Amino acid sequence: MSTMTATPFTEPEERVALREAVARLAGKYGHEYIARQAASGGKTTDLWMEMGRNGFLGVNIAEEYGGGGGGMADLAAVLEEAAAQGAPLLMMVVSPAICGSIISRCGTDEQKHRWLPSIADGSLLMAFGITEADAGSNSHQISTTATRDGDEWVLNGQKTFISGVDEAKAVLIVSRTEDARTGKLKPALFVVPTDATGFTRQVIPMAWQAPEKQFTLFLDDVRVPADALVGDPDSADGGLWQLFAGLNPERIMGGALTCGMARYALGRAVDYAKTRTVWKEPIGTHQAIAHPLAKVKIELEQARLLWQKAAALYDAGDDFAAGEYANMAKYAGGEVACNATDAAVQTHGGNGLTVEYGLANQLVAARLGRIAPVSREMILNFVAMHSLGLPKSY
Numbered sequence: 001m002s003t004m005t006a007t008p009f010t011e012p013e014e015r016v017a018l019r020e021a022v023a024r025l026a027g028k029y030g031h032e033y034i035a036r037q038a039a040s041g042g043k044t045t046d047l048w049m050e051m052g053r054n055g056f057l058g059v060n061i062a063e064e065y066g067g068g069g070g071g072m073a074d075l076a077a078v079l080e081e082a083a084a085q086g087a088p089l090l091m092m093v094v095s096p097a098i099c100g101s102i103i104s105r106c107g108t109d110e111q112k113h114r115w116l117p118s119i120a121d122g123s124l125l126m127a128f129g130i131t132e133a134d135a136g137s138n139s140h141q142i143s144t145t146a147t148r149d150g151d152e153w154v155l156n157g158q159k160t161f162i163s164g165v166d167e168a169k170a171v172l173i174v175s176r177t178e179d180a181r182t183g184k185l186k187p188a189l190f191v192v193p194t195d196a197t198g199f200t201r202q203v204i205p206m207a208w209q210a211p212e213k214q215f216t217l218f219l220d221d222v223r224v225p226a227d228a229l230v231g232d233p234d235s236a237d238g239g240l241w242q243l244f245a246g247l248n249p250e251r252i253m254g255g256a257l258t259c260g261m262a263r264y265a266l267g268r269a270v271d272y273a274k275t276r277t278v279w280k281e282p283i284g285t286h287q288a289i290a291h292p293l294a295k296v297k298i299e300l301e302q303a304r305l306l307w308q309k310a311a312a313l314y315d316a317g318d319d320f321a322a323g324e325y326a327n328m329a330k331y332a333g334g335e336v337a338c339n340a341t342d343a344a345v346q347t348h349g350g351n352g353l354t355v356e357y358g359l360a361n362q363l364v365a366a367r368l369g370r371i372a373p374v375s376r377e378m379i380l381n382f383v384a385m386h387s388l389g390l391p392k393s394y
């Protein structure tokens with residue numbers, strides 16, 4: 001008999017307690033609150049600030065900078081629980097996960113003291129801008145440039161689909177330095193205040209009704225001080241490490257967010273299937289209704305294991321392996337969110353498409369999980385090439 005101790009497939013007690021506390025808080029607000037805010041053009045500020053006061057938004061940030069001293073697995077658990085209560089806080093992916101991780105890992109001590117405490121308590125929201133209309137999924141093609149001018153940097157370019165800029169005090173902008181205008185991307189990351197001269201935004205009307213809005217950004221000779229630069233674009237790896245310090249958390253959080261959305265949709269569908277009766281028994285008696293929901297439950301547990309593994313690898317400092325699993329987790333989460341929401345709509349029949357039941361808008365929200373922050377096709381490209389060793393296809 002083996003004497004090896006098996007790793008338990010359970011979470012530590014503290015994280016279970018964290019999940020329960022988040023579920024209680026987010027449950028007070030729930031889907032109705034989010035739907036109401038979205039319909040009236042409101043924001044999630046009340047929920048966001050209460051999450052911040054309770055330490056939930058900064059669980060991954062070091063204690064010396066006002067955080068909880070936990071890891072990405074804790075932050076992702078927080079997001080999954082909020083989303084499972086019908087409150088998918090999109091900006092958690094961006095502010096504490098992407099921006100918080102990049103500044104924690106690559107910022108100077110001064111930058112950490114300046115930004116992390118307010119990111120952790122939720123009083124400052126930082127957006128993240130990498131996507132450009134002409135580059136799309138091919139981030140190597142981004143053309144926003146930063147030019148050094150004495151003690152300052154001057155930024156020029158455009159960004160698109162940037163979430164939450166109207167709520168943010170600053171955007172972490174991914175640019176390239178003027179002398180690296182062509183060739184492989186050497187990212188240079190700058191914290192740009194949203195009230196900087198030359199920084200303008202334009203809202204993009206989206207079909208998804210949500211409190212979080214997307215924006216096109218215009219940077220016209222935006223001047224920022226030298227200490228706005230986070231990390232070193234001239235480092236040995238061409239500055240890619242500082243970008244990936246944020247992209248793995250982004251994908252892990254994307255996986256957790258979509259798992260939470262799938263849990264919410266599945267819960268709604270199961271409740272309805274147990275109570276709606278049109279023949280003699282509740283509709284959940286019919287296998288045509290029950291089996292798709294059972295299938296979603298299995299896909300959901302697979303997807304949750306993937307983001308938990310990705311987060312465990314990231315928190316253990318294995319960035320390389322974390323990258324592979326974070327991509328797969330993001331893919332699996334996007335798929336199950338779509339499948340769960342589709343099954344929930346079908347279970348509800350006509351009610352599934354009413355505004356009152358709120359599930360049709362969730363279909364659009366879940367669809368986002370297949371597109372952003374990295375599309376499922378680009379993940380399949382990555383897995384084909386890096387996990388399977390197939391030739392690069394693009």
Ligand SMILES: Cc1cc2nc3c(=O)[nH]c(=O)nc-3n(C[C@H](O)[C@H](O)[C@H](O)COP(=O)(O)OP(=O)(O)OC[C@H]3O[C@@H](n4cnc5c(N)ncnc54)[C@H](O)[C@@H]3O)c2cc1C
Pocket residue numbers: 094128129130131132133135136137138160161162163164214368371372373374375376377378381393394
């Ligand atoms: C609601 C929302 C919020 C967002 N928030 C942010 C944000 O806060 N910050 C930010 O920087 N960005 C954000 N984005 C942008 C998002 O990351 C991009 O939409 C995403 O990376 C895809 O890029 P694209 O839209 O330009 O699609 P494209 O790159 O134009 O791709 C179009 C289609 O072609 C496929 N495709 C492209 N290349 C290949 C290939 N080589 N092989 C196979 N298929 C391929 C894609 O998978 C996709 O299906 C957001 C987007 C949305 C919709």
